[in-house]
Amino acid sequence: MLASGRAAVLALLFALGVSGCASVYHARDRGSEDGYSERQLEATRWRVEYVGDEIASREQVDNFLLLRAAEVTLASGYEWFTPSEHESEAQEELVVTGARREHPAVWRPMWRERHGRFHWTDWMEPVASPHDEEAEAAPRSYTVQRYAAREEILLGRGQRPDEAFDAQSVITRLAPERQRTRR
Secondary structure, eight states: OOHHHHHHHHHHHHHHHHTTOOOOOOBOOTTOSSEEEEEEEETTEEEEEEEOOTTOOHHHHHHHHHHHHHHHHHHTTOSEEEEEEEEEEEEEEEEEEOOOBSSOOOOOOEEEEEETTTEEEEEEOOOOOTTOGGGBOOOEEEEEEEEEEEEEEEEEOSSOOTTOEEHHHHHHHHHHHHTSOOO
């Protein structure tokens, strides 16, 4: 995607985030920077990660991480999970949108007319000067905050330890956030 197109998309996403729209729960697709992923480390130990998009809050990222951990637990045939080695990070990106020109620099025809032996007159169709203040919009800048969280979880069945999460309860509580559609 061109830099100006990316900046426009980020500006739209930032505006949606400011207006209170929520991020969307989804798997990290090939080529995508955001979403969930998991990796099995041992028979009952997994590493789960969720990277938020430009409009996801830290709380949403943590909730989506818990939701994915609960889904992995139930899909693996277990009832509860114990988190350990929690990591989270925030990344700030400065987005600057450049000035737009009314008339972009493009090729156009030019004619030369000879007046006498050493005198030439050039003629082109008139256009607005690239330095014309009316033809330019002021550049804007803003920051985008992105959050990521990673957790190693240990899965179990039967008697649940005090520090463990009941997978079904987590899914029941966080399911409404998961039901939103992908943008």
